[in-house]
Amino acid sequence: xxxxxxxxxxxxxxxxxxxxxxxxxxxxxxxxxxxxxxxxxxxxxxxxxxxxxxxxxxxxxxxxxxxxxxxxxxxxxxxxxx
Numbered sequence: 001x002x003x004x005x006x007x008x009x010x011x012x013x014x015x016x017x018x019x020x021x022x023x024x025x026x027x028x029x030x031x032x033x034x035x036x037x038x039x040x041x042x043x044x045x046x047x048x049x050x051x052x053x054x055x056x057x058x059x060x061x062x063x064x065x066x067x068x069x070x071x072x073x074x075x076x077x078x079x080x081x082x
Contacts (some may be wrong), residue, residue, distance in 0.1 A: 007032030
């Protein structure tokens, strides 16, 4: 995203669902603020450094889907298991 506003790519009615708890956050600003708080605060007991980190998200998601047997269709409401 090049350091820009992560929320700029979200629709006005974006929905974030935390799968472990079922908690939902709705709306561009609320979801953006949640993601920013999650990624700028403490992680596993370590204080934030402010350092930029680049993650190969597509590769990571492919590994997670392969490990879980997911087809990645859960966001569309389709069955996510093979």
